[in-house]
Amino acid sequence: MGLSVLARNSFSAVGDVMWMELDHVDNLPSHLLTRIAGFMNTVLTFHQNWFYVATVSCGVVGLWGLVMALMKRTPSWAFEWARGIAIGAILLQVTAGVYLYANDVRPNSEWHTFYGVVIAVTLTLAYVYRATMARRPALTYGILLLFVMGLGLRAWTNVS
Secondary structure (H helix, E strand, O other): OOEEEEEEOOOOOOOOEEEEEEOOOOOOOHHHHHHHHHHHHHHHHHHHHHHHHHHHHHHHHHHHHHHHHHOOOOOOHHHHHHHHHHHHHHHHHHHHHHHHHHOOEOOOOHHHHHHHHHHHHHHHHHHHOHHHHOOOHHHHHHHHHHHHHHHHHHHHHOOO
16 A cells, blocks of 8 residues: 655646656655655646746747847857756756656656657757757757747646
8 A cells, every 4th residue: 555645736837736656655654754755745836837848948048039039149158057957957947857757656647748858859859969069059059949949838738
């Protein structure tokens, strides 16, 4: 018999509700069961709220990159830092999602997981082709971050 916890985030516009079953906890003391459930709820709440930070940062930096590309400007160090922060934010979001999925905290829709995997694959391919993308960094990273933002929005709409 596992420990069941209902996780609900009141800040979510979609109204996410997920059940998680923690298996192999029969032999654990009750104070550890409470800590495990509390930590899972913390990670779930972080994942639900960090979405906004990750998506908005990808969108803002992506638009910034496109504007610089249209104006034919070379990206400044500030854009390079912002790009790194936006990519780091979305990677943190994906990492939290992978952690939750590995611990059987799963959304009701498989599409949410699919879009998370597509984001991970997209960022992996961007890393592989970073030398090619360096030829026109404002344009390529602008398009990349807007695409990732769109994938994040699709994942968010497929939570319930």
